[in-house]
Amino acid sequence: MALPAQDDRTLPAVVLQDLDRQPLEQALAGIQTLLDQHGHLIVVCSQAAPSGVERRLHTVRSLLESDRIxxxxxxxxxxxxxxxxRQLRQLASCDLSPGVLASAGRLLTHYIHAGAVLNSVTRLDRVPVGLKAHARSWVPGSQFGVIAHPEPQLARIGPGVTLPGPEFGAWMLVAQGQLQTDWVTTTLAPAWNVLGLREATLPAESANWWGxxxxxEFCSYLPDLSVLYxxxxxxxxxxxxxxxxxxxxxxxxxxxxxxxxxETHTPTG
Incomplete structure (x- = not known):
C-alpha cells in the first residue's frame, strides 16, 4: 500500500504488483529497469504477503547478482x-546515501505504534492471546483493542479502557474496515495525546494479518521530515x-x- 504524499518533496513509491504471479523474465526486467533508473532499490515487504512474494524477491536478487537491492x-x-x-519516501528527498536510507527503516520502526480494534481474536496469531480473550471473542458485541508493535498488548474494550502509546508527540493514522466503532478516535487518540489524526484506506493485507x-486499524507515526532527518x-x-x-x-x-x-589473544608467559 502506498500512502498519499504529505508534501511536494515526498517521492512516489513503486508498487511491485503481483510479483509472484508474473513470469520470472518479466519480474527480472522490471526490477532491472528500476535499478538502471535509480541506482539502488529498497523493497519493503509485508509479512502478510504470500510466501511466494518473498521467494520471488530473493530469486530476482540472486539472478541479478546485485548488492543494490x-x-x-x-x-x-x-x-x-x-x-x-512513506517516511522512507520523505527521507529519500534528502542527502542520505542509499545504505543509510535503507538502514533508517530499522531505526524508524521503533517509533511506530501499530494496532487495531477487532471484533474477534480467535484467528489472531501474531499477538499472544490468552484463553480468556479467546472465550470472550464468542460473546456477541465484544471488541478488542490490540497493539502489535512495539510491545504486544490486548484489552477488551469497555468504559475508560485504553492501551499504552508513545511517550512522544505523534500523529495517528486510522483505516476503517468492516467494524463500526469510534473508540480509536474518541478514546485512544485523546489518551495518546496525538498531535493530529488522518484517515487512510485499509490495506488489502490487513484482514489476513489481523485474522x-x-x-x-491504526498507527501513530512521526510525520515531520525535519524530525525524521x-x-x-x-x-x-x-x-x-x-x-x-x-x-x-x-x-x-x-x-x-x-x-x-x-579474536583477542591473551599473551602467555
Whole structure:
C-alpha cells in the first residue's frame, strides 16, 4: 500500500504488483529497469504477503547478482508498514546515501505504534492471546483493542479502557474496515495525546494479518521530515567492510554482511 504524499518533496513509491504471479523474465526486467533508473532499490515487504512474494524477491536478487537491492520485512502490521514506507519516501528527498536510507527503516520502526480494534481474536496469531480473550471473542458485541508493535498488548474494550502509546508527540493514522466503532478516535487518540489524526484506506493485507475483516486499524507515526532527518543523522554511521556502502547498525541492508569478529589473544608467559 502506498500512502498519499504529505508534501511536494515526498517521492512516489513503486508498487511491485503481483510479483509472484508474473513470469520470472518479466519480474527480472522490471526490477532491472528500476535499478538502471535509480541506482539502488529498497523493497519493503509485508509479512502478510504470500510466501511466494518473498521467494520471488530473493530469486530476482540472486539472478541479478546485485548488492543494490535491499529487502526489508519488518514485523509491522500493514498500516504501520505503509506509514514507515512513506517516511522512507520523505527521507529519500534528502542527502542520505542509499545504505543509510535503507538502514533508517530499522531505526524508524521503533517509533511506530501499530494496532487495531477487532471484533474477534480467535484467528489472531501474531499477538499472544490468552484463553480468556479467546472465550470472550464468542460473546456477541465484544471488541478488542490490540497493539502489535512495539510491545504486544490486548484489552477488551469497555468504559475508560485504553492501551499504552508513545511517550512522544505523534500523529495517528486510522483505516476503517468492516467494524463500526469510534473508540480509536474518541478514546485512544485523546489518551495518546496525538498531535493530529488522518484517515487512510485499509490495506488489502490487513484482514489476513489481523485474522478478520471486521476491524479498524491504526498507527501513530512521526510525520515531520525535519524530525525524521534528525533522528537518522544523529545515529552513528559506519561502512560495510564487504561492499563499502555507508550503513547504520551492524548488518548491511544490501549485502547482509556483518562486521568481522576480531579474536583477542591473551599473551602467555
Amino acid at each position: 535491499a529487502l526489508f520485512r519488518p514485523e509491522l502490521p500493514p498500516l504501520g508498514l505503509a506509514a514507515l514506507v 478478520t475483516s471486521k476491524l479498524v 534528525q533522528l537518522v543523522t544523529s545515529v552513528r554511521q559506519g561502512t560495510c567492510h564487504w561492499c563499502g556502502i555507508d550503513v547504520i547498525g551492524d548488518r548491511c541492508v544490501f549485502c547482509s554482511a556483518t562486521p568481522p569478529v576480531h
